[in-house]
Amino acid sequence: MSFVVTIDGPAAAGKSTTARAVARALGFLYVDTGALYRALALKTWRDGVRPDDDDALERCLSATRLSLGGTPDHPEVWLDESEVSAEIRTPVVSELSSRLAARPVVRRALVTIQRSLRDRGPLVGEGRDLGTVVFPDAEVKVYLDADLDTRARRRHDELTRRGIAIALDQVRSELDRRDERDKTRADSPLRVAEGAVVVDTSGLGVADQTERVLAVVRSHPGFPASSASSGRPAGGA
Numbered sequence: 001m002s003f004v005v006t007i008d009g010p011a012a013a014g015k016s017t018t019a020r021a022v023a024r025a026l027g028f029l030y031v032d033t034g035a036l037y038r039a040l041a042l043k044t045w046r047d048g049v050r051p052d053d054d055d056a057l058e059r060c061l062s063a064t065r066l067s068l069g070g071t072p073d074h075p076e077v078w079l080d081e082s083e084v085s086a087e088i089r090t091p092v093v094s095e096l097s098s099r100l101a102a103r104p105v106v107r108r109a110l111v112t113i114q115r116s117l118r119d120r121g122p123l124v125g126e127g128r129d130l131g132t133v134v135f136p137d138a139e140v141k142v143y144l145d146a147d148l149d150t151r152a153r154r155r156h157d158e159l160t161r162r163g164i165a166i167a168l169d170q171v172r173s174e175l176d177r178r179d180e181r182d183k184t185r186a187d188s189p190l191r192v193a194e195g196a197v198v199v200d201t202s203g204l205g206v207a208d209q210t211e212r213v214l215a216v217v218r219s220h221p222g223f224p225a226s227s228a229s230s231g232r233p234a235g236g237a
Helices: 015-026 031-046 054-061 091-101 102-120 129-133 146-159 168-184 206-218
Strands: 004-008 029-030 066-070 075-079 123-127 142-144 197-200
Touching: 004 015, 004 066, 004 129, 004 206, 015 123, 015 206, 029 031, 029 075, 029 102, 031 054, 031 075, 031 091, 031 102, 031 123, 054 102, 066 102, 075 091, 091 102, 091 168, 102 123, 102 129, 123 129, 129 142, 142 206, 146 168, 197 206
Parallel strands: 004 123, 004 142, 029 123, 142 197
Antiparallel strands: 066 075
16 A cells, blocks of 8 residues: 555645645655545536536536646646646635535545545645545544634635635635535544644744644655655546
8 A cells, every 4th residue: 555645624724735845845646635526516517517416416427537637836637638727726616616525425436536546656635534534544644724814814815816806704704614514514524533643834834834744754654765656647537
């Protein structure tokens, strides 16, 4: 079994930035599991599939191919035959992906895809249930957190840089709703995995939080001396 590092936590806690940096530093495969949910959300939005219609969701999943590729610096998200990394980073898709993530039929299908990525070698994965459900036997589990105001500012800055105009209060409210949905859903709720190291990133910069996670990973007795990510598309449905 390949060496696995999981980084879970709420939205805008720094998971993506930290996971990419850690994967780059270690030469591991970078796995953004949230991108898979976002890509599916984009398809259901385009096709008019309701997030509460499990039968329609099953049909959609059976006719959909989801995959990840690229590198930590330039990750790619593939929906069927199209690269959709830019299209999935909008507030509409973010909100819909959170609603889809609460559906057991969706989580079961995507967990299968995520687990298959371990066959490609050592990986750093980030999401909300990697250490609790997808890779409960992961060698290293990290839970990143930050206070709501800090996370709202980070997400607002990110959206502003992408040219998406949205009020900070609206971002904060949407994150608050998403936190509640993620933590209270019946299937794979967001929580700290057993044995996870908790890192509060509220007052940390990217370099500091990355170094903290790297220190945890490198101190594990099973940490491989060297590894490399293939950069090939990963997963499939």
